[in-house]
Amino acid sequence: MTRSALLLLADTRFPAGTHAHSGGLEAAAAAGRVHDTESLHEFLEGRLHTGAMQAAAFAATACLADQAETIEELDHEYDVRLVSPTLRQTSRRLGRQLLRAVRATWPGPRLDLLAGLSGNAPGTSADAVDPGDEGKSPAPAVSSTGGPHHPVVLGVACASAGLPADDAAACAVQGTLAVPAHAALGLLGLDPYEVAGVLARLAPAADRVAARALTVARMAVLKNDLSLLPALGAPLLDLAAEDHATWEVRRYAT
């Protein structure tokens, strides 16, 4: 509907906090699994058919949903698909940060669909630490887990921006690939033209994955059964994410 809104939302410079994440690439690079454009291509292909497909299906469904109950159920379905606690928390953090940006860019009643999910207002619910525990609780105040999951926010954001569900799916796929690709530039010093070339070569496959995600999303909505949405884990990434979170020195949050 509005192509410029899609480009703005899909831009890696859209201020929603993704620049601080490597999508597992920092851990993969340190382990030597990604070291050149060839291995980056393989890594991204893996992301495309797992995390990107899953996120795209959820984003498209969230874009189609017009009931708060559906959004809540969707958020729960996504939550149980994330095995790694670190990645679960990260998805909620990025969802919260995207929502902050979208409230400033495309405010509207559609965003109220997310109101039922905890952590919408920073400083309330899961963000707050009981004042009685102040000084005693060793838990850092900012390790909050509140807020809706990122693909859910993305889908609702697209709806709020007047974008259709296929754009939501495309945007989710693009984001899942762009994050590690950019981190590869920073961490490995790869040739930016070659990295852009990798993303361009993946573009037709990315479009197909987005189209398939949209089909699945439509089916789930039609049959009123969100459990039909894909559950595509990547065990090595889950394990690596848990390990990465314990590193003493790291550039990226994940």
Add this chain to the structure above:
Amino acid sequence: MPRKEPDAQAQAHARPESRGTKAASAGSAVPALRLGIGGPVGAGKTTLVAGLCRALHGELSMAVVSNDTHAGEDAELLEGEGVLEPGRIAAVHAGCSPQAAIRDDIAANLDAVEALEAAFAPLDLVLIEGGGADLSAVFSRGLIDRQIFVIDAAAGGRTPRKGGAGITDTDLLLVNKTDLAPLVGADLEQMRVDAAARRSVAPGGVVRDTPLPTLFTSLAEHPHAPAVADWVRELIAEHRASVAP
């Protein structure tokens, strides 16, 4: 020809009003003052944060957000000295672009600041330490109220002359490690002249009546950063007066 600006100081102080988030997020009548501390790697940002915590924690309720890649070490330093309680120091990761996290995309830092403000309300002062970056890496006005830029005198006497928003437009420029300057042949007097010159012209060529302030210190010799602490006390007083009913 540069235009003359009659009320430069007042205008500089009016800038933070553009930050629209603080009133809504803080749980007290007077929202915490958010103070950014930026500067290149090794200039002494963490040392300054530690110094300010030592100097001010008795009189102010404080919290720290660190964008350091090794934030855990900062936390240990401050908590180990018993200066700040555990949990009052939050780490934010900045990817490979430290300036992005404090300037272009402040989401993660805002998230951390607001969570600290909620958990330890009411806070008087939140220090946000940026990751080491270049001379143009200043904080977004959407994230902080005021900012200090720290440079290392021993890293080269020409730094103030090179400009960059960190040198020219920050609320306080702190030239640290003055004790080492003679060892590397850095001329402190020349730095003082250069800094004053750079900091006397606002964007657009507007000449300020008084240059933005610059302080010279050696945090190794003055670990409680007394001069900077006094500057912060003035800020706090001014901040409280500005939001008082």
